[in-house]
Structures are given as C-alpha cells and as structure tokens.
Amino acid sequence: MEPFIIGAVRYDPEDGLSCEKCGGRFCTWGGNYKEHVKSRRLAATELKKRVSPSYYVKEHDDVELREFHCPHCGLLLDFEVYRVGEPNRVDYEPLDRAGARGYDARALFEQAPDSWITFQ
Ligand SMILES: [Zn+2]
Structure with missing residues (x-):
C-alpha cells in the first residue's frame, strides 16, 4: 500500500503516521x-x-471540542466535537487490524446492503 494523507496526517505503512507539514x-x-x-x-x-x-x-454540558496539534511544529491537525468522556475517534484503521477486533465489512454489507454509500 502506498502512503496517503488524510487532513494533515501522512499515513505510511512503512514509517507510521506523521505530520504532513514538518514530517515529525x-x-x-x-x-x-x-x-x-x-x-x-x-x-x-x-x-x-x-x-x-x-x-x-x-x-452544552455533555459536549466538548477537541483540538489536535502536531507536537513538533504546532500545526492544527484536526478539530472535532465529542461527547464528554468519548474516546478519541480513529480516522483510519488498517483492514487487518479492524478484522482482528471483529470488524467484518462483508457481513455488515449483507445485513444492510442499502445502507452503504458507493463513491464512483
Ligand atoms: Zn508538524
């Protein structure tokens, strides 16, 4: 798999996740x-x-905003709305890792085929 970028984060299967701006x-x-x-x-x-x-x-007492910054250059990486106490969301998870924790896209699709979005 080739490296790719989501927002300001570079995802590289070889080198891990890093800042798209400074490389940290x-x-x-x-x-x-x-x-x-x-x-x-x-x-x-x-x-x-x-x-x-x-x-x-x-x-709202149950809602908070979270900013995520690069610890190397300070770039704002993401800004999200959360319910208080909710764990940080994952923007991307490799399929093998998701499968290891029970994610099965085929089964989910077969359960509700009309609920999926296709990008063409
Ligand atoms: Zn950076």
Missing part, C-alpha cells in the same frame, strides 16, 4: 495519532471567542 512522527502504522499528539479540550463558549459573532454557539 506521531506513532506506528495502525495507531491512533490522536493519542500521541498535543490535544486540548475546550468548551463551546471558548470557541465563540474565536469565530465571528454571527455564529450561534450553544454551551
């Missing part, structure tokens, strides 16, 4: 880079200070 390494192939970079949790009201006053941002 985050973790090995198959890891969740979000567990290995700088992260910051902030409340919706904090976000409101940064965006235009025309945006309506409602505070």
Whole structure:
C-alpha cells in the first residue's frame, strides 16, 4: 500500500503516521495519532471567542471540542466535537487490524446492503 494523507496526517505503512507539514512522527502504522499528539479540550463558549459573532454557539454540558496539534511544529491537525468522556475517534484503521477486533465489512454489507454509500 502506498502512503496517503488524510487532513494533515501522512499515513505510511512503512514509517507510521506523521505530520504532513514538518514530517515529525506521531506513532506506528495502525495507531491512533490522536493519542500521541498535543490535544486540548475546550468548551463551546471558548470557541465563540474565536469565530465571528454571527455564529450561534450553544454551551452544552455533555459536549466538548477537541483540538489536535502536531507536537513538533504546532500545526492544527484536526478539530472535532465529542461527547464528554468519548474516546478519541480513529480516522483510519488498517483492514487487518479492524478484522482482528471483529470488524467484518462483508457481513455488515449483507445485513444492510442499502445502507452503504458507493463513491464512483
Ligand atoms: Zn508538524
């Protein structure tokens, strides 16, 4: 498999996951880079200070925003909305690793073939 980029993260089966801007390494192939970079949790009201006053941002006790930054150059890698306590999501997982934890795409497709999206 050839290396590829999702957002600002380079995924390389040989070299692992790294920053697309500075090349700094985050973790090995198959890891969740979000567990290995700088992260910051902030409340919706904090976000409101940064965006235009025309945006309506409602505070909610069960919702938090998370920023993920490159620990080498500081680049903002991702910004996501989470429920409080929810683990960091994985943006990409190699199929063999997903299969090892029970993911079976064929079975899921056969259960609900109309629920899948095809990109052409
Ligand atoms: Zn970087």
